[in-house]
Amino acid sequence: MENSDVQLGQKIRDIRKGKKMTINEVAKQTGFTPSFISQLERGLTKASVSSLQKITRALDITLSSLFNSADEIQTTNQSTNLIRKKERSKLVFPDEKSTDYLLTGIDGRFEVILTEMEPGGESGELISHDEGEEAITVLEGTVEVTVGNEQYILEEGDTITFASQVPHGWSNVGDSKLKLIWVVSPPTY
Numbered sequence: 684m685e686n687s688d689v690q691l692g693q694k695i696r697d698i699r700k701g702k703k704m705t706i707n708e709v710a711k712q713t714g715f716t717p718s719f720i721s722q723l724e725r726g727l728t729k730a731s732v733s734s735l736q737k738i739t740r741a742l743d744i745t746l747s748s749l750f751n752s753a754d755e756i757q758t759t760n761q762s763t764n765l766i767r768k769k770e771r772s773k774l775v776f777p778d779e780k781s782t783d784y785l786l787t788g789i790d791g792r793f794e795v796i797l798t799e800m801e802p803g804g805e806s807g808e809l810i811s812h813d814e815g816e817e818a819i820t821v822l823e824g825t826v827e828v829t830v831g832n833e834q835y836i837l838e839e840g841d842t843i844t845f846a847s848q849v850p851h852g853w854s855n856v857g858d859s860k861l862k863l864i865w866v867v868s869p870p871t872y
Contacts, residue, residue: 691775694749696724698742712741731807732776746872749774764788771797774872780804780855785872786864793868800824800861805854815847818866825857847871 699709706724710717714737722728723738730738739746764787772785780801787795809829819828820842828835829852830845836856837843845851847867855861 690726691730691749692724692726695738695742698744698748699724702742704742709738709741713737730776733806733808733810735776736810746774764791781806791870793866794870794872796865796867796872798861798863798865800826800855800863802855802858802860804861806852809850809852811850812847812871815867815869815871816844817847817851817868818842818844819853820864822862822864824855824859824861826853826861826863827856828853 699706706717706720709715710720713720713734715734719728720738723730735749736746739748742748766786766788774783774785775781776783781804782799784797784799785794786797787793819826819837821837821839823839826837828837828843829850830843831849831851835843853863
């Protein structure tokens, strides 16, 4: 397993233990087996975005809690945050060959995420959120976006928007690295 698998699993284990929850309690709340939770925590298996969302809900944390922590976000006044490139929080989803970089803070009304995904990477099962809207702009590559029962092929410069409540997913159907910008309101991380 890759180092990022172990780091993500260790972070989940640390949070679970800090909340004094057992693996069985997390498994029961998520519908996953205790074996899956244990293997994930030890970096022996990988999880999709939707699986991580179920786990973070069971742990009563945000998905952003799994991001590596940015050492420093410069606050220039009450309503301005500056996040430098080297300070971005990131979350690696090894199973999807994907990395998300949080380009905004987590306390605003929206979030902006840069996703980089290797060829063949995908989000896994479809995801939906309780409320909100999302926009995806393709910076590089070709992505297939599923929204409800519809599939769309987007290429560099294309943008799609949709209601977050509609189940959605994506996959890199091109031969090169995919780079996407997501704008999500309200924040889901």
